[in-house]
Amino acid sequence: MAQGDVKQGIVSGRLAPNQYADNFSDLHPPLDRHEAIVEADRCYFCYDAPCMNACPTTIDIPMFIREIATGNGMGAAETIFEQNILGGMCARVCPTEQLCEEACVREEAEGKPVRIGLLQRYATDMAMADNRQFFERAASTGKTIAVVGAGPAGLAAAHRLAVKGHEVTIYDSRPKAGGLNEYGIASYKSTDQFAQAEVDYVTAIGGINIINGKTFGQDFTLQQLQERYDAVFLGMGLGGVNALRAENEDAEGVANAVDFIAELRQAGDLSGLPIGRRVVVIGGGMTAVDAAVQSKLLGAEEVNIVYRRGKEQMSASEFEQDLAAAKGVTIRHWMAPRRVVSEGGRVTGVELAYTAMVDGQLRETGETLVLAADQVFKAIGQTLNSDGGALELAGGKIAVDEFGRTSVSGVWAGGDCATGGDDLTVTAVAEGRDAAEHIHAALLAT
Amino acid sequence: MADLRNNFVGIKSPNPFWLASAPPTDKAYNVERAFKAGWGGVVWKTLGEEGPPVVNVNGPRYGAIYGADRRLLGLNNIELITDRSLQINLREMKQVKMNWPDRALIASIMVPCEEEAWKAILPLVEETGADGIELNFGCPHGMSERGMGAAVGQVPEYIEMVVRWCKQYTRMPVITKLTPNITDVRKPARAAKAGGTDAVSLINTINSIVSVDLDLFAPNPTVAGKGTHGGYCGPAVKPIALNMVAEIARDPQTHGLPISGIGGVTTWRDAAEFLALGAGNVQVCTAAMTYGFKIVEEMISGLGNWMDDKGHANLEAITGRAVRNVTDWQYLDLNYVAKARINQDLCISCGRCHIACEDTSHQAIMKEKDGKRHFEVMDDECVGCNLCVNVCPVDDCITLEAMAPGTVDERTGRIVTGEYANWTTHPNNPAAKAAEPAE
Numbered sequence: 001m002a003q004g005d006v007k008q009g010i011v012s013g014r015l016a017p018n019q020y021a022d023n024f025s026d027l028h029p030p031l032d033r034h035e036a037i038v039e040a041d042r043c044y045f046c047y048d049a050p051c052m053n054a055c056p057t058t059i060d061i062p063m064f065i066r067e068i069a070t071g072n073g074m075g076a077a078e079t080i081f082e083q084n085i086l087g088g089m090c091a092r093v094c095p096t097e098q099l100c101e102e103a104c105v106r107e108e109a110e111g112k113p114v115r116i117g118l119l120q121r122y123a124t125d126m127a128m129a130d131n132r133q134f135f136e137r138a139a140s141t142g143k144t145i146a147v148v149g150a151g152p153a154g155l156a157a158a159h160r161l162a163v164k165g166h167e168v169t170i171y172d173s174r175p176k177a178g179g180l181n182e183y184g185i186a187s188y189k190s191t192d193q194f195a196q197a198e199v200d201y202v203t204a205i206g207g208i209n210i211i212n213g214k215t216f217g218q219d220f221t222l223q224q225l226q227e228r229y230d231a232v233f234l235g236m237g238l239g240g241v242n243a244l245r246a247e248n249e250d251a252e253g254v255a256n257a258v259d260f261i262a263e264l265r266q267a268g269d270l271s272g273l274p275i276g277r278r279v280v281v282i283g284g285g286m287t288a289v290d291a292a293v294q295s296k297l298l299g300a301e302e303v304n305i306v307y308r309r310g311k312e313q314m315s316a317s318e319f320e321q322d323l324a325a326a327k328g329v330t331i332r333h334w335m336a337p338r339r340v341v342s343e344g345g346r347v348t349g350v351e352l353a354y355t356a357m358v359d360g361q362l363r364e365t366g367e368t369l370v371l372a373a374d375q376v377f378k379a380i381g382q383t384l385n386s387d388g389g390a391l392e393l394a395g396g397k398i399a400v401d402e403f404g405r406t407s408v409s410g411v412w413a414g415g416d417c418a419t420g421g422d423d424l425t426v427t428a429v430a431e432g433r434d435a436a437e438h439i440h441a442a443l444l445a446t
Numbered sequence: 447m448a449d450l451r452n453n454f455v456g457i458k459s460p461n462p463f464w465l466a467s468a469p470p471t472d473k474a475y476n477v478e479r480a481f482k483a484g485w486g487g488v489v490w491k492t493l494g495e496e497g498p499p500v501v502n503v504n505g506p507r508y509g510a511i512y513g514a515d516r517r518l519l520g521l522n523n524i525e526l527i528t529d530r531s532l533q534i535n536l537r538e539m540k541q542v543k544m545n546w547p548d549r550a551l552i553a554s555i556m557v558p559c560e561e562e563a564w565k566a567i568l569p570l571v572e573e574t575g576a577d578g579i580e581l582n583f584g585c586p587h588g589m590s591e592r593g594m595g596a597a598v599g600q601v602p603e604y605i606e607m608v609v610r611w612c613k614q615y616t617r618m619p620v621i622t623k624l625t626p627n628i629t630d631v632r633k634p635a636r637a638a639k640a641g642g643t644d645a646v647s648l649i650n651t652i653n654s655i656v657s658v659d660l661d662l663f664a665p666n667p668t669v670a671g672k673g674t675h676g677g678y679c680g681p682a683v684k685p686i687a688l689n690m691v692a693e694i695a696r697d698p699q700t701h702g703l704p705i706s707g708i709g710g711v712t713t714w715r716d717a718a719e720f721l722a723l724g725a726g727n728v729q730v731c732t733a734a735m736t737y738g739f740k741i742v743e744e745m746i747s748g749l750g751n752w753m754d755d756k757g758h759a760n761l762e763a764i765t766g767r768a769v770r771n772v773t774d775w776q777y778l779d780l781n782y783v784a785k786a787r788i789n790q791d792l793c794i795s796c797g798r799c800h801i802a803c804e805d806t807s808h809q810a811i812m813k814e815k816d817g818k819r820h821f822e823v824m825d826d827e828c829v830g831c832n833l834c835v836n837v838c839p840v841d842d843c844i845t846l847e848a849m850a851p852g853t854v855d856e857r858t859g860r861i862v863t864g865e866y867a868n869w870t871t872h873p874n875n876p877a878a879k880a881a882e883p884a885e
Contacts, residue, residue: 041514044798047798109794109840
């Protein structure tokens with residue numbers, strides 16, 4: 001916040017112009033060559049490595065690190081991309097502290113895992129900067145496949161299908177491809193238009209045609225895709241947002257966190273992006289943290305995350321929670337929103353009920369508190385933007401089996417819109433890739 | 447505090463840490479700095495005969511190999527003996543010795559293998575007040591092409607001859623520096639002793655090509671597109687040096703001959719190991735060239751603290767203590783049985799012990815137990831080879847434990863007797879059978 005700046009309401013330009021670039025620079029700056037080699041030397045090259053087994057895409061981590069250590073960065077990139085063509089983005093956004101780095105034996109030994117994410121970024125950045133492609137397409141199969149959604153699942157599926165010699169058309173509702181990588185991740189995790197660079201890198205293989213601005217269920221139907229293509233992969237993510245179910249949530253100044261994050265990512269000039277003086281974010285996941293931290297980085301004076309359960313139940317990782325705290329965000333546990341307080345239709349606060357677990361049930365204790373706020377972000381989960389039609393759903397998502405098959409023959413699904421996975425980029429990539437392998441096998445069998 | 451004072455063939459120094467003859471001892475400026483830092487002695491960089499001095503290359507003289515984080519493990523060099531004039535060196539040596547009477551100052555010498563050449567230079571050196579001389583029979587590059595250095599050190603008869611001349615023409619103690627570029631280091635050591643040397647010092651550097659520049663396709667260091675073999679030194683050569691020192695220390699013909707131990711000494715511990723294997727003191731070069739002279743403080747402090755801990759009052763109490771435990775393979779106890787033990791509390795489950803044993807040794811370490819990742823030694827397969835101990839990244843996590851007499855070795859089904867028996871009497875040894883009395 002600029003000194004002495006206490007502008008009320010939702011306004012832009014809270015910071016001095018030069019502060020924006022600083023605040024939204026790379027959260028984890030890349031390793032230079034020497035740092036990468038020193039870090040790579042720390043890897044023990046474990047047998048049946050725990051890190052590899054903890055990776056949803058099963059990247060051969062000890063091998064790529066050994067390749068970095070021996071000055072074979074391109075070999076390292078190839079090892080990564082063989083398993084995960086979005087290895088560049090995963091290196092940036094994976095909650096490594098819950099995956100590979102948590103499993104690293106050095107975490108067990110000394111509490112300091114090998115910085116696998118940063119090493120992966122080192123190798124993938126090197127290959128992408130050189131536009132080195134490691135895959136060649138197989139001879140054309142003459143088969144065509146529709147992919148819905150150009151996010152991590154769709155891109156991973158499309159790439160693997162293209163490698164196998166199929167022709168892929170991706171439909172995406174947004175003006176740009178990339179899905180949540182482009183629209184749903186905090187800016188400081190993916191700087192310098194990385195998501196677009198990655199889309200270009202992935203599609204450079206050929207055989208992938210992306211059609212933007214076409215929404216599933218609106219501009220076309222599943223039936224139409226089935227008629228026109230030999231197979232369909234659904235990877236459109238979760239387009240809907242859960243409602244607060246709190247009184248007065250339509251007041252001016254209440255918005256969806258995902259929309260705020262997308263707007264911020266697409267903003268050319270952050271100083272033009274308005275933000276509240278006092279911001280309350282409701283929710284306990286990564287989206288809540290991304291919205292809260294970025295509110296603070298835009299100059300909000302006071303930012304509270306409100307979550308109805310305890311710290312342990314938050315789906316935001318511990319690293320994310322610590323990041324929020326370090327940036328000056330206050331996380332309040334055991335509080336549920338009851339009512340949005342407003343004046344003249346504009347939000348002025350949020351009335352919260354204290355909660356507690358009583359006999360295994362989350363209950364309001366009867367005590368309440370009003371937090372002053374001129375902006376409120378809802379980050380309480382996303383939903384499938386469809387009733388599924390012919391597709392069988394489970395828990396609000398498209399039901400799939402271990403191969404990504406839906407209940408409808410010839411239709412596969414993966415990523416956030418489908419069951420399984422942890423709503424992570426890396427699990428979406430794994431699901432898209434594996435579904436592609438199964439589609440390929442199924443198409444060859446016919 | 448343990449007494450670190452060193453008396454090596456009558457040459458006294460406040461501690462056993464000398465700088466070896468090399469670039470760090472090429473001139474008064476460096477040697478003065480070394481003495482200020484605490485070094486007990488220096489062997490002045492090798493002097494050549496009077497006349498125009500040798501010339502060095504004007505490009506790279508060193509090449510290196512590295513461990514993690516560019517930690518220098520091995521260094522090689524193609525530098526020659528001093529490229530300064532003899533008179534300047536002698537003048538500086540005299541001045542330095544006057545300034546530092548309590549420190550050892552040894553002159554390293556290399557002149558052609560002719561009696562007159564040695565007869566000419568020895569009085570000049572003696573006049574400086576130097577405490578002794580070291581005969582450079584080790585330098586493996588450049589000078590050896592001119593019939594000096596290792597070219598002499600590789601011919602025992604020449605060694606004996608030159609040593610004899612030196613003993614004849616100077617009263618100074620003579621230390622003969624040996625080259626490791628031979629097949630059996632005992633032969634040159636015996637020759638030096640036969641010539642009357644007061645001591646030997648070893649090892650000099652090892653013939654080496656440290657790496658190849660894969661763009662130029664030329665050895666490193668590369669001088670205008672070409673390279674030559676250099677002398678290899680630094681931590682990587684220590685094991686070779688230790689063995690050669692031990693070979694001389696335990697050879698009946700040279701046992702008791704004073705040894706100045708050289709080769710990769712980097713820490714007090716390295717020094718203690720050389721002393722234990724029979725060295726009377728040590729000489730250091732690469733460690734100083736890597737970190738500067740200050741490292742001697744750690745060496746003095748570390749050696750003293752270790753000696754205090756163990757109750758060793760002085761250097762004599764350590765020197766040669768391990769020599770009697772260096773033996774031939776044939777005398778190792780074949781009835782000794784040890785098994786690897788993995789401390790499960792320390793194990794970080796990297797699995798390296800398993801894969802090393804599984805792929806390359808005896809399939810004696812399991813990788814899972816009750817469906818979980820778990821590494822444990824299977825005694826019925828373990829031969830006690832120690833590879834798992836060596837590859838484990840955690841200190842003391844895997845240890846080799848001796849089996850107590852009376853217990854059964856599950857691998858062989860035999861009871862551990864606890865009685866010493868070696869190959870010379872083993873039934874599988876044809877020579878042993880033949881040696882039995884033929885009554």
